[in-house]
Amino acid sequence: MSLRCVGAALAATVAISGMACAGATSDLPSSMEAVVCVRELTQKNYSAMDDWLTPLDVPQPEKRQVLIKVVGSSVNPCDVDLVKSFEAMLARAFHKTLGFDVSGTIVAVGPDTDGRLKVGDEVWTDLGEMGLSSTEKIVEMGA
Amino acid sequence: MISFVSHHIRADDVGAFAEYAIADERQVGLKPKNLSWAQAGVVPLVGLTNLESFYAAGAPWFDKSNVTVVVTSGQGGTGHIAVPMAKALGATTVISTASTDNVEWVKSLGADVVVDFTKETVWSTLPDDSVDVVYDNIGLPGNADAAMKALRVGGHLVMIQGDLSEHPKDGVSQTRILCKADDYRKLDTIAAMVDAGNISDVRVQNTWPLAQIGEAYNEQASGSVVGKVAVSIGSPPNATVQ
Numbered sequence: 001m002s003l004r005c006v007g008a009a010l011a012a013t014v015a016i017s018g019m020a021c022a023g024a025t026s027d028l029p030s031s032m033e034a035v036v037c038v039r040e041l042t043q044k045n046y047s048a049m050d051d052w053l054t055p056l057d058v059p060q061p062e063k064r065q066v067l068i069k070v071v072g073s074s075v076n077p078c079d080v081d082l083v084k085s086f087e088a089m090l091a092r093a094f095h096k097t098l099g100f101d102v103s104g105t106i107v108a109v110g111p112d113t114d115g116r117l118k119v120g121d122e123v124w125t126d127l128g129e130m131g132l133s134s135t136e137k138i139v140e141m142g143a
Numbered sequence: 144m145i146s147f148v149s150h151h152i153r154a155d156d157v158g159a160f161a162e163y164a165i166a167d168e169r170q171v172g173l174k175p176k177n178l179s180w181a182q183a184g185v186v187p188l189v190g191l192t193n194l195e196s197f198y199a200a201g202a203p204w205f206d207k208s209n210v211t212v213v214v215t216s217g218q219g220g221t222g223h224i225a226v227p228m229a230k231a232l233g234a235t236t237v238i239s240t241a242s243t244d245n246v247e248w249v250k251s252l253g254a255d256v257v258v259d260f261t262k263e264t265v266w267s268t269l270p271d272d273s274v275d276v277v278y279d280n281i282g283l284p285g286n287a288d289a290a291m292k293a294l295r296v297g298g299h300l301v302m303i304q305g306d307l308s309e310h311p312k313d314g315v316s317q318t319r320i321l322c323k324a325d326d327y328r329k330l331d332t333i334a335a336m337v338d339a340g341n342i343s344d345v346r347v348q349n350t351w352p353l354a355q356i357g358e359a360y361n362e363q364a365s366g367s368v369v370g371k372v373a374v375s376i377g378s379p380p381n382a383t384v385q
Contacts, residue, residue: 034161035356046360053354058163065165072184073159073374075356075363076220077304083360098356099159100324102166103174103183105380113168122380124334125171126187127159128324 028067028107032058034097041083049083056097061110066117068125072103100127160356162377172330175337180379182345185371186224190333192303192322193225193278197232199318200276200299204233211274213293214239215265216281217249217257220371221303223346225278227253228333231341238274240265245369252344269293279305291315346370 036054061067079098106121117123158164174183197203197212204210212229216222217239229237230253240260241249249257258265266289275298277290282305290300296314300307307317336342350373351359363372 028163032162033353034158035353044364046364047357049357049360050355052356056161059165061165064168066168066171068164068166068171069380070159070162070164070376071180071379072182073376074185074188074220075359075372075374076188077363078188080360080364097158097161097164099161099164099374100188101184102159102164102187103178103180104164104377106171107163109168117168117171120380122174122176123171124174124183124187124330125166125327126191126322126324126330127164127166127170128188128191128322 028058030058031055035099037083037096037098046080046083052098061108063110063112065110066106066113066123067108067110068102068104068123069107070102070104072101073099074101076100101125102127160353160374160376162353167325168327170324170327170330172327172334175334177337177343178345181347181350181373181375185220185347185373186333186345187330188322188324189221189224189371190228191324191329192320193221193228193280194329194333195322196225196278196280196301196303196320197229197276199320200278200301202229202232202234202276204235204275207233207275209235210276211236211238212276212278213237213265213269213274213290214254215277215279215283215286216260217241217252217254218245218369219280220368221280223249223252223344223370224342225280227342227344228336229253229276229278231336231339234276238265238269264289266290266293272296274298277301279303281305287317291317347373349373350375352376 033053034056035052038052103124106117106119106123212234214222214225217226218241226237226239237254238256239249239254240258243259243261246257246259258268271292272295274293277300279286279302282302287308291308291312294315298315300317302319307319311317348368348370349362353376359372359374
């Protein structure tokens with residue numbers, strides 16, 4: 001299921017720089033700090049992750065996307081699973097930026113958005129995968 | 144045994160542990176004003192996981208009378224949000240668990256009965272065929288089979304981790320949830336519960352800066368988090384230095 005990480009990499013490596021946004025605050029920096037998965041952690045000590053802070057280009061929102069200046073986030077059990085599991089191999093291979101939870105403000109809006117969200121809005125979100133079937137009904141009604 | 148990460152990895156661009164993050168507009172909701180930035184940053188994933196789990200268990204339950212919901216752990220990240228959420232979705236009785244020090248707190252979140260899990264299991268307190276929904280958010284070995292005994296016909300077991308029962312009871316459904324993050328309206332539903340005061344006590348156990356993300360992971364991995372472990376990344380807008 002999470003082989004979709006492959007897609008992450010492709011999109012992440014296609015850095016679109018200098019592209020005009022439909023709406024953006026003027027003073028966005030060009031680079032930022034991000035926690036990028038660089039290797040699998042097999043021991044139950046994650047302190048090494050402090051060294052995973054990596055400078056990255058600030059991404060540009062594409063079609064139907066928004067760019068959020070992140071204020072708060074959290075570590076979830078699945079975040080921990082991700083760096084110690086088989087999936088870490090994929091995440092590392094594609095330099096996946098970690099983390100799902102976000103509170104923050106919208107600083108840029110990409111093309112073709114529906115107008116609901118605007119620059120300056122205070123928002124929250126879970127950056128998990130869009131549009132996948134989430135419920136696995138393994139056994140239903142005692143079948 | 145292969146263990147699966149219980150959340151789908153996003154298929155494009157960047158994640159949350161960064162100064163700026165890309166999101167699909169369809170997955171972004173307006174933050175409830177009653178939550179701090181730190182609180183709002185710890186709710187979405189666990190809140191959506193809870194909401195989808197309760198939906199899978201037939202929520203909202205307003206059209207039914209006397210619905211009893213068990214939340215197997217009441218004091219962790221999912222649990223302390225799930226207890227008041229179950230009530231907000233129409234549960235008549237919510238039964239949960241906590242460690243000795245947290246029993247009264249979990250009651251204050253809205254649980255009618257809180258079992259001290261250091262003294263006994265929740266299962267030992269439940270008569271057979273006595274509950275409508277078990278939301279197993281901790282997935283300890285044996286939980287699914289024990290839940291089957293406690294559930295009545297027409298009931299639902301929903302798990303977010305651990306193994307489903309190999310011996311399900313006739314007439315009882317069991318479901319494993321993988322949280323999806325595709326619809327801001329679910330976040331709006333949670334925000335409405337916050338605005339209405341149904342979810343008011345979002346507990347942040349500790350907050351770590353991005354440069355100490357490893358310590359945040361260590362704390363989460365300790366397995367004994369009460370509430371959530373937060374990560375502080377940027378300054379809030381219009382923040383004034385005191």
